[in-house]
Amino acid sequence: MKWYLTAAMMGLLVTGQAYAGDDLDVTMRMVLDDQDLTKSVVREIQLPEPPAAERAAPEARDKAGAGLESAEDAREQGRAFGQEMADQARESANVNRDVPDKPDVPAAKPERPERPELPAAVDEIRDKLPEVAKPGN
Template identity: 50%
Template structure:
């Protein structure tokens, strides 16, 4: 008996969702001017005029967003930094750094290792 109430609520919820979805079934048909309209309901949607008839480049230049200068500077600095790093990498690509010497106590431990455990250099 206790399960009856939650099940009934769940069924009611699902039924209301299914009923709401049926309202979304809409058919749209394009009516050309030459054709006569039928007795069905027809609604005409008028589109607004474009906000700007200028070319996009001109519109962009005329109303630049605040901070565009800062963005351009940051982009240029990023390019310069990237170019510097790429140049450094190209220069150092052929160089192999010297291997540092091991501390003396590590060398002593290596010398005392059994033959099977000694590193092969």
């Protein structure tokens, strides 16, 4: 019972603090420069100017040049690798041509051996089987 009361008191304290918090709901409305500001506008927030594109351009060009060089190197390495693999495939195909063919398969199939004679005990057991279970049915 003590545990229940303690939990209930803690729950009331936490919910009380949550309801006592400040109301931070804000409604924002974008206003263009040529529109008149009304009394409903409380504060105007000035946004910083975006960084100039000219300042970043030389650094970006240098990095782009390095990226183009590495891409060209990768392309050349890929071509060389592809050419090497193609050469190996050609060599492998030529080696396989030199392998002698498989021996000829005989035209006629070998004769099938005859069944051996079963002992008499097997015949007796077969005779005792029901018709459904007898071989050949």
